[in-house]
Amino acid sequence: MADTDRIEVLTAAKLWPPMMESLRGAYAVHDRIHESDPAAFAAAAPRIRAIAASGESKVPRELIAQLPRLEIVSVFGVGYDGVDVAAARERGIAVTHTPNVLNDEVADLAMALVLAVSRRLVEADRHVRSGAWANGPMPLARKVSGARMGIVGLGRIGMAIAKRAEAFGMSIAYTSRNPRPEAPYPYFASAEALAREVDFLVVITPGGAGTRKLIDAKVLAALGKKGYLVNVARGSVVDEQALVAALRAGTIAGAGLDVFENEPNVPNELLALDNVVLTPHVGSATWQTRQAMADLAFGNLTAHFAGQPLLSPVP
Numbered sequence: 001m002a003d004t005d006r007i008e009v010l011t012a013a014k015l016w017p018p019m020m021e022s023l024r025g026a027y028a029v030h031d032r033i034h035e036s037d038p039a040a041f042a043a044a045a046p047r048i049r050a051i052a053a054s055g056e057s058k059v060p061r062e063l064i065a066q067l068p069r070l071e072i073v074s075v076f077g078v079g080y081d082g083v084d085v086a087a088a089r090e091r092g093i094a095v096t097h098t099p100n101v102l103n104d105e106v107a108d109l110a111m112a113l114v115l116a117v118s119r120r121l122v123e124a125d126r127h128v129r130s131g132a133w134a135n136g137p138m139p140l141a142r143k144v145s146g147a148r149m150g151i152v153g154l155g156r157i158g159m160a161i162a163k164r165a166e167a168f169g170m171s172i173a174y175t176s177r178n179p180r181p182e183a184p185y186p187y188f189a190s191a192e193a194l195a196r197e198v199d200f201l202v203v204i205t206p207g208g209a210g211t212r213k214l215i216d217a218k219v220l221a222a223l224g225k226k227g228y229l230v231n232v233a234r235g236s237v238v239d240e241q242a243l244v245a246a247l248r249a250g251t252i253a254g255a256g257l258d259v260f261e262n263e264p265n266v267p268n269e270l271l272a273l274d275n276v277v278l279t280p281h282v283g284s285a286t287w288q289t290r291q292a293m294a295d296l297a298f299g300n301l302t303a304h305f306a307g308q309p310l311l312s313p314v315p
């Protein structure tokens with residue numbers, strides 16, 4: 001039962017336990033009762049003043065409408081495509097996220113997936129463990145150093161990926177909604193035009209309606225049978241059906257995927273393919289980075305309820 005002297009907070013995700021502990025230390029926390037316990041939610045809703053969400057959370061207009069005292073949605077994650085920001089703004093509800101603190105981590109994972117899929121690391125591990133090595137060597141891999149990388153979405157994380165790719169002697173080009181004059185890389189107006197010119201297409205653009213299925217069959221065809229796709233953004237940005245078809249037909253060479261359309265469900269066709277490396281949305285998942293994200297997400301709530309400026313409101 002909530003202690004009503006305390007500010008009441010609803011969580012909209014299964015949050016990282018240390019983050020949960022911080023929240024419980026400072027607030028009366030209702031853990032996802034809107035999903036699990038309609039009666040408890042109906043009773044608490046008039047008192048709830050904050051939502052603590054994750055990058056994958058859904059905070060739709062309908063949920064916001066049920067919370068008359070809601071003041072802030074604090075997202076534990078940089079992506080906030082699941083939050084109806086327009087609905088929040090209409091009511092003057094603040095929305096915050098955790099930019100910057102995870103740039104390095106997600107960029108590291110993007111490079112790890114580039115290397116893993118092209119150098120066939122997961123297949124190679126299986127080759128050793130299964131004893132297949134005794135029967136012969138692995139098929140050859142694809143060289144990464146000096147290859148051409150195309151980045152879809154040259155924001156903060158995209159720039160961190162570019163910096164790493166430069167250290168591998170890769171050439172870099174990008175597409176994004178608008179060119180970034182300060183970026184020293186060639187700009188392409190579309191993902192399709194970019195895909196035609198690169199060996200690795202790395203997707204790190206925000207999710208949401210504006211980028212839904214941006215990477216479609218045409219873009220994959222342009223990437224070509226020697227090209228690799230890496231997605232560390234949102235599953236919604238890639239047409240997963242088209243990707244499965246391209247991988248099965250050999251229209252592209254392979255894919256490294258950290259995100260999927262309907263997490264945690266991954267299409268069986270993907271599970272069956274050797275030319276893909278799959279990770280379970282772990283872009284920011286290290287102790288160090290999750291702690292930094294928790295500090296920032298919690299810090300935004302603290303600042304708000306202390307009447308101080310927010311640390312990292314969404315743009």
Ligand code: 8YV
Pocket residue numbers: 054055056076077078079080102281283284
């Ligand atoms: C998640 C993410 O927030 O930052 C994002 O946008 O997708 C991730 O960092 C994280 O998995 C917490 O759920």
